[in-house]
Amino acid sequence: MKVTATDSAVDISPVPDTWQRRHLLGLEALSKDDILTLLHTAVELKAATGGCRDKLSILQGKTIANMFFENSTRTRNSFSLAARRLGADTVEFSASSSSLSKGETLIDTAKTIEAMNVDAMVVRHSTPGSPHLLSQNVGCSILNAGDGPHEHPTQGMLDIMTIFEQRGTLEGLTVAMVGDITYSRTARSNIWGLKKLGAHVIVCGPSTLVSKAWEDFGVEVSYSLDNIIPRCDVLNLLRIQFERQYTRPFPSVREYAFLYGMNRKRMEQAKDDILIMAPGPINRGVEITPDVADGPHSVILHQVTNGIAVRMAALYLTTSANQQA
Amino acid sequence: MPSIIIRNGRIIDPSQSLDEVADLLIQDGKIAAIGTDLGTADKEIEATGKIVSPGLVDTHVQLREPGFEEDETIESGTAAAINGGFTSIACLPNTSPTTDTQAQVQFIQQKASQANNCHVFVIACVSKNREGQELAEMGILAQAGAVAFSDAPHPLQKTDLFRRALEYSRMFDVPILDHPEIPELSQSGLMHSGSISMVLGLSGMHPDSEELATGRDLRLAETTGARLHLMDISTEGSVELIRRAKGRGVNVSSEICIANLHLTDEVMRTFDSNYKVNPPLRSQSHIDACIAGLQDGTIDVITSGHAPRASEKKMTELDQAPFGMSQIEITLGLAITNLVVPGHLDFPTLIRKLSTNPAKALKLDKGTLSVGTTADVTIIDPKVTWKVDSNQFASLSTNTPFNELTLTGRAETVIVDGTIKLQR
The missing domain is CATH 3.20.20.140 (Metal-dependent hydrolases)
Incomplete structure (x- = not known):
């Protein structure tokens, strides 16, 4: 049986037959159709909630567990709000206050939470593959909210949705991910999603943080921001993930800002309608100067709002597919 | 200690550049002879089509x-x-x-x-x-x-x-x-x-x-x-x-x-x-x-x-x-x-x-079928196909990604010091 929108005030499209995914683990494995389904569902839910403000009841009676084994404020609250906007209950779970600190394994912790009749788990973990491990060991839906540097599918989707809202399509756009690609899950999810929707993707940053091997996957690799700026429709400025690096990959933050910081001077080289994005949290003065972050090209705060829309869509689609199974 | 004769196997012993179909006789825990017409023994193992x-x-x-x-x-x-x-x-x-x-x-x-x-x-x-x-x-x-x-x-x-x-x-x-x-x-x-x-x-x-x-x-x-x-x-x-x-x-x-x-x-x-x-x-x-x-x-x-x-x-x-x-x-x-x-x-x-x-x-006195050495022999069926089942492991641990995989070739008989330790 499919979940149908029961809210009297709105009419949400039923989940299309092409969507069969109980879990959302990454964008690499998704088809173009899957990505479009996520995108269009998010757009629809955003409209139906008056811009992610109003409450629906399409997930009424369902329980979503937020399981964050790594610190997060933004993504956690965004998922929580998304669940509640759709009428679901939420359970919050933190690694520090949990049985994990008493020696319980990840799988046992998840099974315990699942036994509380949870329909979906939103999992963040510092180790790539941890949500995949859980998806093989529990029956509910698993949504990856970031697994180490691997993937962060809802972040990728919210970036795509933000571009889609501004441009109406991804096809033919040139999108550059700038900065720390090696340790960025946002970069990976964006790369797969953008490419499937027909965008040209550039990864740009210091050679110690941008692997040449991305070229094997049809991605352009550049070490010079100044060279690529004039061609870009979108710049997505990534944060340096100092916490994941063992050896500092560049000499100083000052040098990084000098080479890759987006500032007013560099903006002069950009297209008139360039979009400036950042997954945040942003470091003002490092990857982006305040005038650019707060300027007319910046869509950073749209990204945050769209995060709720994308997460509503992801929860709706995966829990619905789980019910069919 | 009972004597063993392994008959008609393909005997491969790189230590003496040996690769021939023959019989192998084990007596008193040692390799006694390789050849034909070696007589009888207490235990006969037929090894046609197998590798010794x-x-x-x-x-x-x-x-x-x-x-x-x-x-x-x-x-x-x-x-x-x-x-x-x-x-x-x-x-x-x-x-x-x-x-x-x-x-x-x-x-x-x-x-x-x-x-x-x-x-x-x-x-x-x-x-x-x-x-x-x-x-x-x-x-x-x-x-x-x-x-x-x-x-x-x-x-x-x-x-x-x-x-x-x-x-x-x-x-x-x-x-x-x-x-x-x-x-x-x-x-x-x-x-x-x-x-x-x-x-x-x-x-x-x-x-x-x-x-x-x-x-x-x-x-x-x-x-x-x-x-x-x-x-x-x-x-x-x-x-x-x-x-x-x-x-x-x-x-x-x-x-x-x-x-x-x-x-x-x-x-x-x-x-x-x-x-x-x-x-x-x-x-x-x-x-x-x-x-x-x-x-x-x-x-x-x-x-x-x-x-x-x-x-x-x-x-x-x-x-x-x-x-x-x-x-x-x-x-x-x-x-x-x-x-x-x-x-x-x-x-x-x-x-x-x-x-x-x-x-x-490791300079061990092993890895040979030379006459007079201790009889450590593995008889291999080179053709048998079998499915890995980690539940059947003698090892206490089953950490293998190969469970259920079908493999070709397996040890069928294992002899240590002239004693049969495994015979499928």
Whole structure:
């Protein structure tokens, strides 16, 4: 049986037959159709909630567990709000206050939470593959909210949705991910999603943080921001993930800002309608100067709002597919 | 002791360049004769269509006892060895306490003798407590029966200690075994460093880490003249370095773990921790170079690299899971399936890598069917197909990604010291 929108005030499209995914683990494995389904569902839910403000009841009676084994404020609250906007209950779970600190394994912790009749788990973990491990060991839906540097599918989707809202399509756009690609899950999810929707993707940053091997996957690799700026429709400025690096990959933050910081001077080289994005949290003065972050090209705060829309869509689609199974 | 005659088998013994269909007679626990018309014996084994090989020898097995009996015991590990066709194994010193005293060597020997499965040879620590700081008492350990020295699976990190160990070992003519790895270049690595690790966001172990250590080790073996056995070879660059060193006459032997001969890093896409091994599963070009190294004799030995780990240790996040696979029971099947069937190696070469050469590397009086030697014999059915079932493992650990896999070739009969230990 499919979940149908029961809210009297709105009419949400039923989940299309092409969507069969109980879990959302990454964008690499998704088809173009899957990505479009996520995108269009998010757009629809955003409209139906008056811009992610109003409450629906399409997930009424369902329980979503937020399981964050790594610190997060933004993504956690965004998922929580998304669940509640759709009428679901939420359970919050933190690694520090949990049985994990008493020696319980990840799988046992998840099974315990699942036994509380949870329909979906939103999992963040510092180790790539941890949500995949859980998806093989529990029956509910698993949504990856970031697994180490691997993937962060809802972040990728919210970036795509933000571009889609501004441009109406991804096809033919040139999108550059700038900065720390090696340790960025946002970069990976964006790369797969953008490419499937027909965008040209550039990864740009210091050679110690941008692997040449991305070229094997049809991605352009550049070490010079100044060279690529004039061609870009979108710049997505990534944060340096100092916490994941063992050896500092560049000499100083000052040098990084000098080479890759987006500032007013560099903006002069950009297209008139360039979009400036950042997954945040942003470091003002490092990857982006305040005038650019707060300027007319910046869509950073749209990204945050769209995060709720994308997460509503992801929860709706995966829990619905789980019910069919 | 009852005599045994094995009839009409294809007897392959690389130690005497033997490959012929004949009978083999065992009397009083020793090989008595190879030929035809050898008369009768108390026990007859029909081996038409089978291969009669000297008992297989493994240079690299973790037995885990004492200290980690949840993974394996000496009894279960040696039973697993018999299941896999191995009549002699050498065990690594990564126990707790480590194998760095006479008493520890004797404990293992005594337990092995009680288990009465296969022969067990002890590899003792190079350094006290395997800490890489001070030399263990190599002379006393050698006298107690240690056949070789190693800190494996740890690499010998300190170059001055390693050099001193090599110089010192010359007095006893025992080999030093090193797992070549520069930890600085592989720290926190979970898999091979390449485009797959890049996509998965997993920290990689760069081939440089192995190759710089291999180059250093070879140089030290060359200047000290000591006997070096390089474990865990997995890269194209290492193979080339060893090839050149052997060309110069350096006293070195080398081994490769069976897992590194047919699986690529692509399998890490499953995030299955059973694929997490060190050295990591690399790309096809590295595998091809290692196979070429086996073919031209650069790599002498194929080992199981048996590393049993209890399921609770493996069923966890990838960075928390230990390295290793429980491999000894399927090594022969994997080798026949992935090396002989596709035509990379013929049976005489495979048996050389699994029996004659490992015995030679550790200077053991094994790996031969010469008349008068102890009768350790493995009869192999080269054609039988069978499905791996880890529930049937004698090993206490089932950490294998190969469950349910269909393999070709298996040990059918295993004889140790003239006694039949396995007959399917």
